[in-house]
Amino acid sequence: MSTGFWVVVGFIVLVLIILSSCVKIVPQAHAYVLERLGGYQATWGVGIHFKVPFIDKIAKKIVLKEQVVDFAPQPVITKDNVTMRIDTVVFFQITDPKLYAYGVENPIMAIENLTATTLRNIIGDLELDETLTSREIINTKMRVSLDTATDPWGIKVNRVELKNIIPPAAIQDAMEKQMKAERERREAILRAEGEKKSTVLVAEGKKESAILEAEAEKEAAILRAEAKREATIREAEGQAQAIIAVQKANADGIRMLNESNPGGAVIQLKSLEAFAKAADGKATKIIIPSEIQGLAGLAKSIVEVGKEG
Numbered sequence: 001m002s003t004g005f006w007v008v009v010g011f012i013v014l015v016l017i018i019l020s021s022c023v024k025i026v027p028q029a030h031a032y033v034l035e036r037l038g039g040y041q042a043t044w045g046v047g048i049h050f051k052v053p054f055i056d057k058i059a060k061k062i063v064l065k066e067q068v069v070d071f072a073p074q075p076v077i078t079k080d081n082v083t084m085r086i087d088t089v090v091f092f093q094i095t096d097p098k099l100y101a102y103g104v105e106n107p108i109m110a111i112e113n114l115t116a117t118t119l120r121n122i123i124g125d126l127e128l129d130e131t132l133t134s135r136e137i138i139n140t141k142m143r144v145s146l147d148t149a150t151d152p153w154g155i156k157v158n159r160v161e162l163k164n165i166i167p168p169a170a171i172q173d174a175m176e177k178q179m180k181a182e183r184e185r186r187e188a189i190l191r192a193e194g195e196k197k198s199t200v201l202v203a204e205g206k207k208e209s210a211i212l213e214a215e216a217e218k219e220a221a222i223l224r225a226e227a228k229r230e231a232t233i234r235e236a237e238g239q240a241q242a243i244i245a246v247q248k249a250n251a252d253g254i255r256m257l258n259e260s261n262p263g264g265a266v267i268q269l270k271s272l273e274a275f276a277k278a279a280d281g282k283a284t285k286i287i288i289p290s291e292i293q294g295l296a297g298l299a300k301s302i303v304e305v306g307k308e309g
Contacts (some may be wrong), residue, residue, distance in 0.1 A: 024049045024058065031097040035059040043097050060101040066093045066158060069108060073166060074116045076123040078131055085166040086123070088115055091144065099154030107153055113145070116147045128171070135162050152183070235242040 024030050027050050032044040036056050069092070073254070082133035091110060094100045121143050123131055131138070139160050147157040167175070262266045 001164070005299060018053050022051050022053050024051065029063065029065045030060045032058050032062055033060040033062065033097050033101045036152060040098060040102065060097070062094055062097040064094055066091055069111065070163065071112050071115055073164070074119060076120050076127055077255060078123055078128050080127045082128045082171060086119060087163045088119060089163050090115060090160045092155050092157045094154055095156045096154030096225055099152065103153035106157060110153070111150065111155070114149055117143070118142050132165060138162060244304070
């Protein structure tokens with residue numbers, strides 16, 4: 001093969017290399033800034049693009065996804081002259097590739113310095129206690145301030161977080177002692193409340209026990225009274241039945257006497273027996289009617305005649 005052939009082959013290969021270098025594919029969430037003869041030409045988005053060889057060049061490849069930058073702790077001074085160190089985390093996203101490429105020389109360093117100065121300005125207006133308890137307020141103020149300042153750079157600041165607040169050692173020691181005292185105070189309060197509840201529960205238990213005992217005594221007294229009343233009723237009923245039985249026996253006796261048609265002498269003897277029972281050895285004086293006295297004399301005479309015989 002002649003030399004001319006190899007020259008043609010080499011030329012073709014060179015042309016292919018140059019053409020392939022002019023074809024660019026931009027991936028998702030990326031953007032390419034194109035310059036022509038040193039000046040801004042266009043911003044390429046996602047897809048395939050072609051550039052003019054030796055005239056166009058890709059000046060900057062930019063990532064459009066949200067990015068996170070963690071800055072080292074920065075010394076700040078509070079309103080009450082306490083020096084502490086605070087490190088921050090900034091979440092940002094590039095919204096304009098052209099401004100990002102030409103707005104500032106080193107965007108990350110610019111954001112770091114801007115974050116440090118903004119943080120010092122905000123903390124300088126707060127006292128130590130406010131700084132420790134106002135993280136959300138500080139985060140919001142810093143985000144608004146940084147977002148406004150980075151707009152000319154094509155950057156949008158989405159969030160700013162205070163990652164860590166490091167007060168001086170003496171302040172940390174005092175805070176730990178304060179926290180310990182607060183925990184002991186809460187423990188004492190909880191212990192006192194527990195003892196109070198325990199005392200109340202014991203008192204309520206005794207009260208309920210006394211109430212139950214009183215109710216039991218009341219029910220027992222009611223049962224005893226009912227039992228006594230029942231016994232009295234039964235005793236009265238027994239006495240009434242006994243009286244009825246005696247009266248019935250007396251009535252039967254009278255009826256039998258009436259049926260036997262007794263004579264006057266028998267009636268007088270029964271009357272005498274009744275007076276004898278009425279006396280029963282207890283009466284000191286008994287008045288006997290004259291009819292019964294005669295009957296008594298007749299009875300005595302009969303008894304004496306019986307003895308002589």
